[in-house]
Amino acid sequence: MGRRSETPRKGDLREQALLDAAEGLLARTGLERMTVEDIAKGAGISRGSLYFYFDSKQDVLAGLVARTMAAIREDAARAAEDTATPPAQAVERALRHTERMWREHGTVMRAAAENAARNEAVGRAWEETVEVFADAMRQVLVRAGLPDGDGPTGAGALARALCWMTERGYYRACGDDGDTLDSATRTLREVWLRVITPPRP
Incomplete structure (x- = not known):
């Protein structure tokens, strides 16, 4: 029986990076001015990749x-x-x-x-x-x-x-x-x- 890895999956890390980027942007620009493109850029991924984790x-x-x-x-x-x-x-x-x-x-x-x-x-x-x-x-x-x-x-x-x-x-x-x-x-x-x-x- 294999051991379950304690290391977060790449997808989990990307999702957390997106949330971290969004929280930083929320503090600096507010929700209205924050864009999906800004969030993706802050997390270091493409806008298209963001939609794999979040719809909007x-x-x-x-x-x-x-x-x-x-x-x-x-x-x-x-x-x-x-x-x-x-x-x-x-x-x-x-x-x-x-x-x-x-x-x-x-x-x-x-x-x-x-x-x-x-x-x-x-x-x-x-x-x-x-x-x-x-x-x-x-x-x-x-x-x-x-x-x-x-x-x-x-x-x-x-x-x-x-x-x-x-x-x-x-x-x-x-x-x-x-x-x-x-x-x-x-x-x-x-x-x-x-x-x-x-x-x-």
């Missing part, structure tokens, strides 16, 4: 969003599995990781938020990722003592509302200086902690 510029964007969302989903899975970390620390960790993703891939995430309504694949990946993260944070809220009911005051509804609020908070802060993202994290953390910390009598 919007398809490239969907691939970029999917790659970025995969990293966020991995973090959500770790948050759900980690039952030893106190809820307040779990919230802090989740927010700092999310801030880092916006800092490193903000142009992709802004483009995802802005194109979710017109690009079905982007919209689906964006919404599904927020829902996956919301479910992970629901478990954190339950560990903090919130009721795990289906109603509007249950942990699920609260986690969903908080996650969408977090998404919008970082979206508005992204594009400004780093201090703005850090400030957004501090404000969002305050809101999350007020939800999970019972009021004093």
Whole structure:
């Protein structure tokens, strides 16, 4: 029985090169001015070869969003599995990781938020990722003592509302200086902690 190679296939490397080129162009020129020819040139392949991997510029964007969302989903899975970390620390960790993703891939995430309504694949990946993260944070809220009911005051509804609020908070802060993202994290953390910390009598 042969061993499976750990080395990425040439096609996989080309696809990643296309996504890397597109992410760089997205930051420099924006989605509207970015062309398929620019993406192919940035990856060092022909325009015709690009169409072997992606059907269009919007398809490239969907691939970029999917790659970025995969990293966020991995973090959500770790948050759900980690039952030893106190809820307040779990919230802090989740927010700092999310801030880092916006800092490193903000142009992709802004483009995802802005194109979710017109690009079905982007919209689906964006919404599904927020829902996956919301479910992970629901478990954190339950560990903090919130009721795990289906109603509007249950942990699920609260986690969903908080996650969408977090998404919008970082979206508005992204594009400004780093201090703005850090400030957004501090404000969002305050809101999350007020939800999970019972009021004093």
